[in-house]
Amino acid sequence: MTSASDGPTSTETSVISISNSPSWSSASPLNSFGDLDAEKDFPPVMTIKGVTVTLENNSVWKQFSSCGTEMILTKQGRRMFPYCRYRLSGLDPNMMYMLVLSIVPSTKHRYRWNSSQWEVSGQGEHLIQGTIRAFSHHYSPCRGSDWMNSLVSFYKLKLTNNFQDQDGHIILHSMHRYIPKLHIVPLPNGVLPKTDQPVQMGPESITFTFPQTEFMAVTTYQNFRITQLKINHNPFAKGFRDEWKNGRLKETFLEPRAMVSIDAQHVEVKPAEPSEDEEETDKTPALCRVRRKKKRINRHWGNPKGKNYKPSPAPPAVPCSPLLQPELDDIDGLLFVSFISKVENKSVCQRLFIH
DNA sequence: TCACCTAACACATTTGAATAGC
C-alpha cells in the first residue's frame, strides 16, 4: 500500500476531470425546504457497475435530513457532522483505487431562512471557472481489498467559506445547498497522478450520490432542530446537552408562536455515531431559530467526573488489512476500522474539474 | 433595521509526553 505521505499534501492540488457534471439535483429530503420528496426514504445502499457503496451512518443522516441538514462554514474550516462514512464492496481486490469526495451545488439558488423554512432568495453563486475542490481520502490510492475491508470515513474533511484558503479545505458558499459525491477512480497502473496533472475519470470511474446527505451551508445554525440534533449526537457538543435537560435553554428559546411539533422519529437518538451512547433525546418541542438577545451567561459547566476524568479505553481493534493503520469507530456497539492514520493525517484536497 | 458573518469564549474530547510502578 502507498502511505498517505505519497499523496498530495494539504497545500498541493491536482485536477480531476469528471465527466458527470454536478447536475442540479431536484431531489431533496429536506423538510425545511418544503420539498415534496422530503418524505422519501432514500436507500443507504447503491450499486453501480457491480460496485456497491453503503452509507454506513445512514440512520443519522436520515434524522438530520428530515429536518434539513445544515453544515457550519468557518474561516479556519469546520468538520462535517454527520460526516460521510461508506462501506464498499464489489471492487477488484487487486486494483488500485482513488477515493475522492467532492461537494457540489445541488441547486442553482441562494437561500434565506424565513422563520421556519428555507426559501429561495436569488441566484446562486457560480462555480469559479467550473472548478471545485475535492477531498481525496488520505489513503488513496489503495487496493480494492483494503478499501473493502474497512469503513471509509471522510470525517477529516473540513468546510470553509474562505476563498483564500490554503489548507486544502472544501470551499463553499454560505446559504447554498450542496451534496457530497463519492468518486471511485480506478488506477490501473497504481500510480497516483501528479498534483499538477489532471486525473482523467474514465468510463470505469464511478460516482455515488446519496440524496440524504444533502445539506445547507451556513455560518450560523438557522434551524433550531438541527442545533438540537448536533448537540445530541456530536460528542464534542456534549457540554451543551445538560442545558437542554435542565430546561434553561428550553425556556430561553421557546416562544409559543415559534413552536413546531417535532415528530418522535426525528428526535430518536440511535447509537450510530462514534459518540452515541446514549440517553434518549429530550422531547423538546422544536422551533425555528430565535436568536438570544441577552448578556452572556457565566456558565458553570462543571465536569461531574472531575479533574481525574479519563475517557473510556478504546476497545480492541477489529483486524483489518495489515497495510492500514486502523482507527476505531464505535458504531451501534460494534467496532469498525477506518482508514485514518494518526501519523499522516494530512487532509488531501484536490481540485475537481467539471466539464 | 435586518441578514449575515466573525471571533472570543467555555466546555468536552483526543492525544501524547512525563512519570510511576513492576
Place this chain on the structure above:
DNA sequence: AGCTATTCAAATGTGTTAGGTG
C-alpha cells in the same frame, strides 16, 4: 533497561453569542 499503566496538559472540535459589516 524495558514495558505497561496512569496522570496531566496541550491541542482540537464543539455550539454560543456579542458585536461588526454592508
